[in-house]
Amino acid sequence: MSFYEFAPVVASPRFRSVDRSFERFVNRAVETQNRQNVEQDDKTWTISLDAPGVSREELNIGIEGAVVRIETTAEARRKYKAAYELPLEIDAANSSAKLENGVLTLTLGKLLPVSKVTALEVK
Numbered sequence: 642m643s644f645y646e647f648a649p650v651v652a653s654p655r656f657r658s659v660d661r662s663f664e665r666f667v668n669r670a671v672e673t674q675n676r677q678n679v680e681q682d683d684k685t686w687t688i689s690l691d692a693p694g695v696s697r698e699e700l701n702i703g704i705e706g707a708v709v710r711i712e713t714t715a716e717a718r719r720k721y722k723a724a725y726e727l728p729l730e731i732d733a734a735n736s737s738a739k740l741e742n743g744v745l746t747l748t749l750g751k752l753l754p755v756s757k758v759t760a761l762e763v764k
Contacts, residue, residue: 685735686727686749693743694719700740702747704733709749729753 678689690711692700699717703710709731710724727749735750 681751684751686731686747686751688725688747688749690723690745690747691743692719692721692740692745695721695740695743695745697740700738700745702738704731704736704749706730709747711745711747 678687680687688709695713695717699714701712701714707727707730708724709727712722713720730752732750732752737748739746739748
């Protein structure tokens with residue numbers, strides 16, 4: 642009789658990037674099925690998604706850094722799950738979501754990077 646030892650698996654940051662790559666791949670595939678419109682100006686991005694048959698109470702929207710995740714609750718009749726990675730971090734305090742006539746509109750504030758450059762005096 643032989644015994645095997647099993648070591649716990651720890652997810653490294655490398656696997657997280659693979660997970661995000663897969664998430665982006667799935668999002669692109671789903672985008673062909675769902676109407677999506679992304680617009681931007683200097684301060685915000687506006688993303689519009691078709692979400693027929695989904696109520697406000699059935700939606701969970703989370704912002705983490707430059708990623709916004711949209712997911713329906715387990716009780717929702719129609720399942721929806723998507724994540725969008727934007728080029729800059731999202732300012733959650735200046736963001737909003739509106740569901741009207743089956744269209745979800747996200748207005749996401751851009752968190753503009755602050756320069757931390759310090760000038761050095763030349764002697």
